[in-house]
Amino acid sequence: MKKTAKRSKPAQILRKEAQLHLMVLPAVLLVLIFSYFPLYGLKIAFQRFLPAKGLFGSQRFVGLDNFKYVLSLPNFLPVLRNTFIIAGAKIVLNLLVPVTVALMLNEVNSSRIKRPIQTIIYFPHFLSWIIFGGILIDLLSPSSGIVNKIITALGGKAVYFLGDNRYFRGTVILTDVWKNFGYGTIVYLAAITGIDVTLYEAAQIDGANRWQQTWHVTLPGIRMTVVLMMVLALGRVLNAGFDQLYNLCKPIVYESGDILDTFVYRLGLENGSFGPATAVGLFRSVVSLVFISTAYAVAYKWFDYRLF
Amino acid sequence: MTGNTARKKRYVNPGRIAFQSVNITLLVLLAAICLLPFIHVIAVSLSNNAYIDAGMITFWPMGTNVQSYGYLLDKAAFWNAFRMSVFRLVLGTAINLILLCLTAYPLSKPKGKFHGRTFYAWFFFVTMLVNGGLIPNYMVVSTLKLRNTIWALVLPTAVQVYDLILMLNFFRQVPGELEDAALIDGASHFRTMLEIYVPVSMPAIATMTLFCMVYHWNQWFDGMLYMDNVNLRPLQTFLRQTLIGQDYTFADGDEIAAFAEINDRSLRCAQIIIATIPILCSYPFLQRYFVKGIIVGSVKG
Numbered sequence: 085m086k087k088t089a090k091r092s093k094p095a096q097i098l099r100k101e102a103q104l105h106l107m108v109l110p111a112v113l114l115v116l117i118f119s120y121f122p123l124y125g126l127k128i129a130f131q132r133f134l135p136a137k138g139l140f141g142s143q144r145f146v147g148l149d150n151f152k153y154v155l156s157l158p159n160f161l162p163v164l165r166n167t168f169i170i171a172g173a174k175i176v177l178n179l180l181v182p183v184t185v186a187l188m189l190n191e192v193n194s195s196r197i198k199r200p201i202q203t204i205i206y207f208p209h210f211l212s213w214i215i216f217g218g219i220l221i222d223l224l225s226p227s228s229g230i231v232n233k234i235i236t237a238l239g240g241k242a243v244y245f246l247g248d249n250r251y252f253r254g255t256v257i258l259t260d261v262w263k264n265f266g267y268g269t270i271v272y273l274a275a276i277t278g279i280d281v282t283l284y285e286a287a288q289i290d291g292a293n294r295w296q297q298t299w300h301v302t303l304p305g306i307r308m309t310v311v312l313m314m315v316l317a318l319g320r321v322l323n324a325g326f327d328q329l330y331n332l333c334k335p336i337v338y339e340s341g342d343i344l345d346t347f348v349y350r351l352g353l354e355n356g357s358f359g360p361a362t363a364v365g366l367f368r369s370v371v372s373l374v375f376i377s378t379a380y381a382v383a384y385k386w387f388d389y390r391l392f
Numbered sequence: 393m394t395g396n397t398a399r400k401k402r403y404v405n406p407g408r409i410a411f412q413s414v415n416i417t418l419l420v421l422l423a424a425i426c427l428l429p430f431i432h433v434i435a436v437s438l439s440n441n442a443y444i445d446a447g448m449i450t451f452w453p454m455g456t457n458v459q460s461y462g463y464l465l466d467k468a469a470f471w472n473a474f475r476m477s478v479f480r481l482v483l484g485t486a487i488n489l490i491l492l493c494l495t496a497y498p499l500s501k502p503k504g505k506f507h508g509r510t511f512y513a514w515f516f517f518v519t520m521l522v523n524g525g526l527i528p529n530y531m532v533v534s535t536l537k538l539r540n541t542i543w544a545l546v547l548p549t550a551v552q553v554y555d556l557i558l559m560l561n562f563f564r565q566v567p568g569e570l571e572d573a574a575l576i577d578g579a580s581h582f583r584t585m586l587e588i589y590v591p592v593s594m595p596a597i598a599t600m601t602l603f604c605m606v607y608h609w610n611q612w613f614d615g616m617l618y619m620d621n622v623n624l625r626p627l628q629t630f631l632r633q634t635l636i637g638q639d640y641t642f643a644d645g646d647e648i649a650a651f652a653e654i655n656d657r658s659l660r661c662a663q664i665i666i667a668t669i670p671i672l673c674s675y676p677f678l679q680r681y682f683v684k685g686i687i688v689g690s691v692k693g
Contacts, residue, residue: 122524365525
């Protein structure tokens with residue numbers, strides 16, 4: 085009796101939950117096709133891949149040749165360096181600037197001043213890099229851009245921000261911060277709102293002034309959020325921002341602005357070297373996987389961060 | 393908020409006032425840095441060519457006219473791309489939302505009520521950690537012969553895992569008694585979702601709709617990658633050619649000739665403005681719901 089009950093249990097459960105499985109099915113199929121199939125496609129990294137034969141055609145296995153080929157390319161290491169520098173600077177600044185601005189916003193008592201400022205600084209985040217890039221190209225143009233008009237009016241020399249290797253990286257990093265800092269403050273403002281009011285009252289009774297309150301109450305109060313955001317940002321260590329750089333980086337500034345993602349694009353889809361391009365992509369995926377899973381594991385363990 | 397008002401009363405001293413002035417000035421400057429470029433772009437789009445070429449436009453149009461917009465109105469390619477974008481946005485968002493509701497409902501169940509939950513949750517989560525990357529994705533879409541069809545734009549983007557996680561967290565807040573009552577009354581899970589979960593989650597669904605709409609409106613890379621036929625490219629991809637494709641001030645002669653028709657700053661600025669209008673119109677809602685969404689997503693609990 086007991087035995088039959090046990091045996092029928094999984095089948096019973098399955099029948100009872102069949103509808104639920106059916107509801108998940110469309111999404112599962114789509115993810116299988118468009119996310120898991122490409123993982124199978126990573127085998128291209130080990131093949132002399134002829135696109136005409138397709139993903140399932142018989143391709144020649146070449147072992148690590150594609151990786152060796154990529155490493156022999158003279159611009160691979162500079163590209164890697166650019167990626168790390170740009171991504172690293174973005175990670176740091178996209179943390180520091182929003183935290184600072186959130187603290188500044190928190191000091192504004194009048195919501196009649198605070199709200200419009202928030203509304204305006206969130207806005208650039210919602211534009212694509214095509215639109216924002218188009219605006220930047222216009223603003224920063226050495227001949228007609230308003231920024232250089234101001235610089236020359238003040239007696240300086242026009243700067244080709246997007247076409248000079250000395251300035252390009254800085255321009256890319258700062259414009260990224262410009263686009264995203266406002267949006268980044270949302271999380272920290274929410275964290276500040278969540279701080280227990282009685283802590284401030286206690287600090288005041290102890291004679292703490294505003295700076296001391298900010299230093300000893302507000303900052304410790306959002307510490308967890310800041311560290312959590314930092315940990316999650318580490319997953320982007322090889323993600324220097326394809327959308328931005330593909331649109332802003334011209335051949336004259338490849339030396340300082342060519343990154344892994346743009347490199348893969350040109351190698352694969354412009355030169356047709358599918359194998360080597362996939363090899364670089366695989367390298368990037370593996371490194372990112374290590375960083376992202378470490379980040380999630382740390383966030384899970386130390387900060388009780390639960391995605392679902 | 394209450395903390396601020398409580399603190400405000402005690403510390404009204406000269407130092408505080410000085411700090412407040414500096415602080416607010418800095419913040420206003422930051423806001424100006426975000427706002428003025430758009431004002432400048434609007435001003436250029438509405439100005440007369442002579443003033444633009446003379447570099448006299450700052451934040452107010454001179455020789456005001458709507459010629460650039462008039463020219464754009466006649467430009468079939470621009471509106472064709474605009475229509476493609478709208479089509480993609482409507483179809484893509486509809487698919488996103490249907491899949492979000494269908495998938496988030498079972499996944500929001502506790503493990504005891506849906507035994508496959510953990511497996512499926514990991515199945516979706518893994519795709520946030522690894523992806524095949526550019527070439528394999530491209531090959532899959534090519535192999536399925538989806539290139540030059542709208543499906544290349546809406547199917548690979550159909551399941552938004554991050555949104556799915558937000559959605560299932562919203563669904564979890566629906567009281568379980570509602571569901572039990574419906575199921576006892578003999579309603580199927582599908583009907584329970586449709587008639588109970590969806591109506592009570594309307595604010596969440598509004599948030600998701602906006603997330604998906606902005607996502608689709610701003611996507612440009614897949615349009616470039618999968619649409620060889622330029623007539624099928626959505627607006628952002630189209631604009632890449634006209635806004636980014638050339639910086640004619642430093643381009644060589646050939647390029648200037650190729651872009652002669654559009655080497656007009658005012659025209660480019662007008663295109664920027666038209667492409668931004670849909671975002672501007674939805675911005676009041678965006679701000680409200682995005683803020684809510686991002687807070688639920690990142691610092692819940």
